[in-house]
Amino acid sequence: WFHDNLTRHAAEALLLSNGQDGSYLLRKSNEREDLYSLSVRGKDSVKHFHVEHTGTSLKFGFNEFSSLKELVMHFANQPLIGSETGTLIVLKHPYPRQVEEPSIYESVRVHTAMQTGRTESDLVPNAPSLGTKEGYLIKQGKIVKNWKTRWFTLHRNELKYFKDQTATEPIRALDLTECSAVQFDYSQERVNCFCLVFPLRTYYLCAKTGIEADEWIKILRWKLSQIRKQLEERNATLSS
Numbered sequence: 001w002f003h004d005n006l007t008r009h010a011a012e013a014l015l016l017s018n019g020q021d022g023s024y025l026l027r028k029s030n031e032r033e034d035l036y037s038l039s040v041r042g043k044d045s046v047k048h049f050h051v052e053h054t055g056t057s058l059k060f061g062f063n064e065f066s067s068l069k070e071l072v073m074h075f076a077n078q079p080l081i082g083s084e085t086g087t088l089i090v091l092k093h094p095y096p097r098q099v100e101e102p103s104i105y106e107s108v109r110v111h112t113a114m115q116t117g118r119t120e121s122d123l124v125p126n127a128p129s130l131g132t133k134e135g136y137l138i139k140q141g142k143i144v145k146n147w148k149t150r151w152f153t154l155h156r157n158e159l160k161y162f163k164d165q166t167a168t169e170p171i172r173a174l175d176l177t178e179c180s181a182v183q184f185d186y187s188q189e190r191v192n193c194f195c196l197v198f199p200l201r202t203y204y205l206c207a208k209t210g211i212e213a214d215e216w217i218k219i220l221r222w223k224l225s226q227i228r229k230q231l232e233e234r235n236a237t238l239s240s
Helices: 009-016 068-077 120-127 210-239
Strands: 023-026 037-044 043-051 058-059 063-066 131-138 147-155 160-163 174-175 180-182 195-199 200-204
Touching: 009 023, 009 037, 009 043, 058 068, 063 068, 131 210, 147 210, 180 210, 195 210
Parallel strands: none
Antiparallel strands: 023 037, 037 043, 043 058, 058 063, 131 147, 131 200, 147 160, 160 174, 180 195, 195 200
């Protein structure tokens, strides 16, 4: 659960989107070579605490520990970490480095309650998660095979498209748990196209650039891999 050079904002996004109350990870601090940051999720926000490495021990607040294991055991069993808002946080779930994470760190603009002036309950709905993407794509019509520009948003397992960015109601919401494949498509006369295969329909979409199309494909494929992984785990639990 040591994430090396993970930034503060990326750590917050990971823990808010994929973690749970008590999830934590360790990363290098940007401030000094001998400083590390312990990022911990408490309910709907993430707190960061400095851990100083002296060479022979780890200093955390007024406490000193001979090893990282000793530090974690201490805060997992006895004292809770208190934040300035009065929230009590305990170290429960290490967030492993091996978790498959998307390579695209877009829209990672997570701010703590102290920075934004919002309460902790406001943070989750206002903080885009790491698996979030939005932008304009050109979509082929179902019956009349014309192409129209639509605003797409990807959140959790839903890909929605709207008439434009200002529209509040989506034209359609696609459930990615029903999608079997996402791939580049070369059957159309347009460039930078890709398709999403569903049981009753294949959706053809085009981006402005090849890089943009590649980004959409990467994050959509990552979503599908996560969905399959969750399904396999559920089936394994049921069978056991």
